[in-house]
Amino acid sequence: MTTPSNAAPAPLGSQPIAPTALSTTRPLYWSVRRELWENRSIYIAPLAVAAIGILGFLISLIHLPRTIRELGTTGPVHQHSMGPMNQHATLAMPYAHVAWLIVLTAFIVGVFYSLDALYGERRDRSILFWKSLPVSDLTIVLSKASIPLVVLPLLVFAIIVITQLFMLLLSAAVLQISGVGTATLWAQLPLFQMQIVWLYGLIAVALWYAPIYGWLLLVSGWARRTTFLWAVLPLVAIVVLEKIAFNSSHFANLLKYRFIGWFMQAITLDTHGGPPIDPHFLPLTQLTPGKFLSSPGLWVGLVFASIFLAAAVRLRRYREPI
Amino acid sequence: MTAIEARSLRKAFGTTVAVDGLDLHVEEGCILGIIGPNGAGKTTALNAILGLTPYQGELKVLGRDPWAERDQLMLDVAFVADVAVLPRWIRVSQALDYVAGVHPRFDRAKAEGFLAKTTIKRSSKVRELSKGMVAQLHLALVMAIDARLLVLDEPTLGLDILYRKQFYDSLLNDYFDRSRTIVVTTHQVEEIQDVLTDLMFINRGRIVLSCSMEEFESRYLEVMVHPEQLAAARSLKPIHERQVLGRSILLFDRVDRQQLAALGDVRTPSIADLFVAMIGNHAGAGEGAPR
Numbered sequence: 124m125t126t127p128s129n130a131a132p133a134p135l136g137s138q139p140i141a142p143t144a145l146s147t148t149r150p151l152y153w154s155v156r157r158e159l160w161e162n163r164s165i166y167i168a169p170l171a172v173a174a175i176g177i178l179g180f181l182i183s184l185i186h187l188p189r190t191i192r193e194l195g196t197t198g199p200v201h202q203h204s205m206g207p208m209n210q211h212a213t214l215a216m217p218y219a220h221v222a223w224l225i226v227l228t229a230f231i232v233g234v235f236y237s238l239d240a241l242y243g244e245r246r247d248r249s250i251l252f253w254k255s256l257p258v259s260d261l262t263i264v265l266s267k268a269s270i271p272l273v274v275l276p277l278l279v280f281a282i283i284v285i286t287q288l289f290m291l292l293l294s295a296a297v298l299q300i301s302g303v304g305t306a307t308l309w310a311q312l313p314l315f316q317m318q319i320v321w322l323y324g325l326i327a328v329a330l331w332y333a334p335i336y337g338w339l340l341l342v343s344g345w346a347r348r349t350t351f352l353w354a355v356l357p358l359v360a361i362v363v364l365e366k367i368a369f370n371s372s373h374f375a376n377l378l379k380y381r382f383i384g385w386f387m388q389a390i391t392l393d394t395h396g397g398p399p400i401d402p403h404f405l406p407l408t409q410l411t412p413g414k415f416l417s418s419p420g421l422w423v424g425l426v427f428a429s430i431f432l433a434a435a436v437r438l439r440r441y442r443e444p445i
Numbered sequence: 446m447t448a449i450e451a452r453s454l455r456k457a458f459g460t461t462v463a464v465d466g467l468d469l470h471v472e473e474g475c476i477l478g479i480i481g482p483n484g485a486g487k488t489t490a491l492n493a494i495l496g497l498t499p500y501q502g503e504l505k506v507l508g509r510d511p512w513a514e515r516d517q518l519m520l521d522v523a524f525v526a527d528v529a530v531l532p533r534w535i536r537v538s539q540a541l542d543y544v545a546g547v548h549p550r551f552d553r554a555k556a557e558g559f560l561a562k563t564t565i566k567r568s569s570k571v572r573e574l575s576k577g578m579v580a581q582l583h584l585a586l587v588m589a590i591d592a593r594l595l596v597l598d599e600p601t602l603g604l605d606i607l608y609r610k611q612f613y614d615s616l617l618n619d620y621f622d623r624s625r626t627i628v629v630t631t632h633q634v635e636e637i638q639d640v641l642t643d644l645m646f647i648n649r650g651r652i653v654l655s656c657s658m659e660e661f662e663s664r665y666l667e668v669m670v671h672p673e674q675l676a677a678a679r680s681l682k683p684i685h686e687r688q689v690l691g692r693s694i695l696l697f698d699r700v701d702r703q704q705l706a707a708l709g710d711v712r713t714p715s716i717a718d719l720f721v722a723m724i725g726n727h728a729g730a731g732e733g734a735p736r
Binding site: 149150152153154156157160161244247248249250251252254255256257258259260262440441443444 | 492495496497498499515516517518519520523524525526529530531532533534535536539542543544546547548549583587
């Protein structure tokens, strides 16, 4: 690393050649860190939403002792009328809501991050600095794609777990202080199970949305301005054109499937004759990873994502500062 | 060993030809100054050399094809394309971390040493630094890279004269060591005259002059002619004539020094004067000396 600068240049061939693993993963690792330095909203936005969620939850805790008392002390008749699902719902709903808010925030952050990723460096001319370093365009594009596809899902999962644990501790503290006891809380809140479902869902969504992020990165590497319009308007144009020309909406359905298809493939709400399920609190039995992994939609999407990213790599090679 | 070898290098943007059949041969260990008017194709040629733009013709930089192997080439090449390309959001410490992380030939201690001579704080963001400090930071990063070829495109643009002087001193004393090659373009020609080992004029995408500084000094002579000798001097076919304070100054190419000494005061011209003589009136267009 610290070659003496005034040493005579080593003859060609005798220079130390870095192992391939080192020369590819190290620049990737540092380039991902670089993205986090530049785009602090990647972690600040979900954390801020988590904090707001916890604050709201804290205020709602005023009612918690009463709710628990009703759940815990009611007789078997009452309990039956309320149903176990509703008990889950009453207790677990805030946990699910906070998690959804964090996920939604991360999605928005991911979209805007991707739209700016290969555009901002051309706009501020810093691409000339990045290109002066021995980092390939492939490494740079992969590091940028890894933010919405890997970093954000894992980060979101970690924030959800910590937030929900924190909420649980707050609840337990409030119940302890008000003398109600925490037994019902532990019994009725399937937190660990919820979190496994969240992790599964986050991975499934990341894979399913890969072509969306790939497309956004491609547009950000191509457009000279207004990346958002370039990303959205061509798709709208195709939808409208198809509707007017053929009075059909295949492309619109395709887009719709890309946004909600993971939900149909990765989980099922069918309980085979059992009681209906609240989609907020899926038991692990409702996850269908086999179906998800064998759905053509996933693999076609991943192929498109690869094509978009390959095009983005090529574009970055050609593109100059704006 | 050859640092840069180009044959009929050509680059056009639409119908505008920026680089028009450049033949270039830069040996390792020289400091080449590329001088040309705005729009002469200097930056385009350098961008081709750095793998930033595709081109026609043959080009090898340190034995590599820059367009196909930019990332590999950058292990051995460092460049400052423009003083204002450091991202404004980055902290000084982060810039050091990143370059140290991705560049196996970056000597962090050396960069810290350069920075210690400045007032730049590690925790500052680039946007908080003055223009001169940004340039200092960029050069500290670049000069700490153990590169075989350093390309500087207008490295001192917009910097004050003290800083420019210090920059070239530092380049010569702390960086250059005869095994490296430096290619520099600038409009502040007079400041690099003593720094260069080789000189090249480019105009309209073509090489107008290419020679070593020794050749330059022996070949071109400037005479402040005694008024009574003016006719005799003009008969020796000067390539340029100008008036300063009522005296005529004639610039000669390959005329015997003894012969000129009889006509007036002989001296080596400045690069700027030769540049004006050759580009200003197109006298020497296309007449680059073979090397």
